Amino acid sequence: MGGIPLSEISHTEKLPLLRNCGRCVETIMSSKMQSSNNTAHARRTVQQLRIEASIERIKVSKASADLMHYCGEHAKYDPLLMGIPASENPFKDKKPCTIL
């Protein structure tokens, strides 16, 4: 079994040369094949942005209210939040009783 230990792989080393830094994509190379790849990539980027721009958005006030409401409604059923009584905790080791 070969391979580099994960701790030694830098994720950022894997980023391809084409980086979208918030603006349109461009490469340094200038061969014809590269520039038609560029155009195809740029067209796909624009297509994707059109999809993302067209969605309907709700107000943050409504989004926040819905999250708060969900938390409130489900709090009593959340064992990690409410705590679990020892007698109902299947993970708690039951200590043996000693009769004095």
Added chain:
Amino acid sequence: MGEMEELRKEADNLKDQITEARKVVQDTTLQEAVAGTTLVGRVQLKTRKTLRGHLAKIYAMHWGTDTNCSKLCVSASQDGKLIVWDTLTTNKVNAIPLKSSWVMTCAYAPSGNMVACGGLDNMCSIYNLKGKDGNVKVMRELAAHTGYLSCCRFLNDSEIITSSGDCTCILWDIETGTEKTIFAGHLGDCMSLAVSPDFKMFISGACDFTAKLWDIREATCRQTFSGHESDINAIGFFPNGNAVITGSDDATCKLYDLRADQELITYQDSGIMCGVTSLAASLSGRLLLAGYDDFNVNIWDMLKAERVGVLAGHDNRVSCIGVSSDGMACCTGSWDSFLKIWN
């Protein structure tokens, strides 16, 4: 190149449109909205079980969801084993030797019938736990990714989604072992994925610092969320499926609302300077449990964005975390080779 210039201008315009549209609906912030909400009281969880048996770093764990296995979980270690644990008894239900020990992810099928794993072998291996003769065997080896397998999640017994260092995610047909859909768009290694509670969407976090929401059947990327300043290592859904939580090497977690299409809040503290490796939400969504490189798990009040607890108990990085489907317990896995069950 006239066309490139036009496309670049159009892309810039669209990005500005998105930024504007997000601002338009920002009539308040989550922080303002929860100003009147009381902070959750201090959360103190205790280690109830320690699962011992792996001989090397644990990279991943996943709880079973079926009612028959809500107390079972699977873990993957670079000792080359997948272990299925009964967390109540700490017994090993299965110890599955792997062909490749460089495993980075594992998953439990919702039915409880299969587990999957993968890593530097670039493949996702599916194991049938319920074989006729009782032996656990490789059922399929899903090979097509050209980079490491960072995460995998079953939709059902015949479909699984994988994320890869090759910057794509793939929806597979397990039966035929072939790719149904390739989800391309990320510009950096995909590190993590999570499936929505209704199984219609999934989200991916990547080394391009963004999270993407994908429609599984339409095979499209619906939304992209930015804001992180480094690789996103961990991602999950808020329990109602309307929001997404991310954890990053930039030492923060973020909450993005899908319907408002924007970041609602950041979970950060000046005292925390190391990366987030893993995260999980409690059943109600009120608590966010996040594992960090500094060996701890921080527990956050998800609404108030304040720390309300710490799980300290591992002697090395916490690499994975999960909350059981009934919300009764949290499991952490670490590079110290142990898994711990807390509640």
